[in-house]
Amino acid sequence: MTTVNKDFMPPRGDYHKLIAYRKAECIYDITYHFAHTYLERGDRTIDQMVQAARSGKQNIAEGSQAATASKETEIKLYNVAKASLHELLADYEDFLRVRDMETWPKDSPKAVQTRRACRAHADSAFYRERIKTRSAETTANIAIILIHQTDVLMAGLIESAKRRFLEQGGIREEMTRARLKYRNGRK
Numbered sequence: 001m002t003t004v005n006k007d008f009m010p011p012r013g014d015y016h017k018l019i020a021y022r023k024a025e026c027i028y029d030i031t032y033h034f035a036h037t038y039l040e041r042g043d044r045t046i047d048q049m050v051q052a053a054r055s056g057k058q059n060i061a062e063g064s065q066a067a068t069a070s071k072e073t074e075i076k077l078y079n080v081a082k083a084s085l086h087e088l089l090a091d092y093e094d095f096l097r098v099r100d101m102e103t104w105p106k107d108s109p110k111a112v113q114t115r116r117a118c119r120a121h122a123d124s125a126f127y128r129e130r131i132k133t134r135s136a137e138t139t140a141n142i143a144i145i146l147i148h149q150t151d152v153l154m155a156g157l158i159e160s161a162k163r164r165f166l167e168q169g170g171i172r173e174e175m176t177r178a179r180l181k182y183r184n185g186r187k
Contacts, residue, residue: 055084
């Protein structure tokens, strides 16, 4: 009796291990706190920001899960996550600009220190604890830095998914290879 090829549709989808997902979860938690703390009750931006942050996180999870059956869907969902995070980035930048608050210059000591801390931490509890005592300006800048870092990670996920597609093909090609291997093993 021939055994089934274990490489056929290898399990994927443990998105909790993806640093991009963990960072997106941090962004969601910060955004939820930010929107409900610093925006006026009834402001539609609250829902828009929270939904953009949620979409960034959830589409990474869904894309990771979809990877087993459809690399095309995986790539599309990762791009949706990336786009949602860019929408959220624009909301944070707008918040700071219209209130005459500072968006930290990339090379400012605050930005450098925050980038270092954000690189070292992908645990949402870390951020939830620290933002409680931060100003709106500081919290928005932390979110902006995390979004930029996650954007780089998302670009890497997308490139990796594209490379796997080029190397392995799509589900139909995987199924054909597995079927041929199975048939050849029975002879």
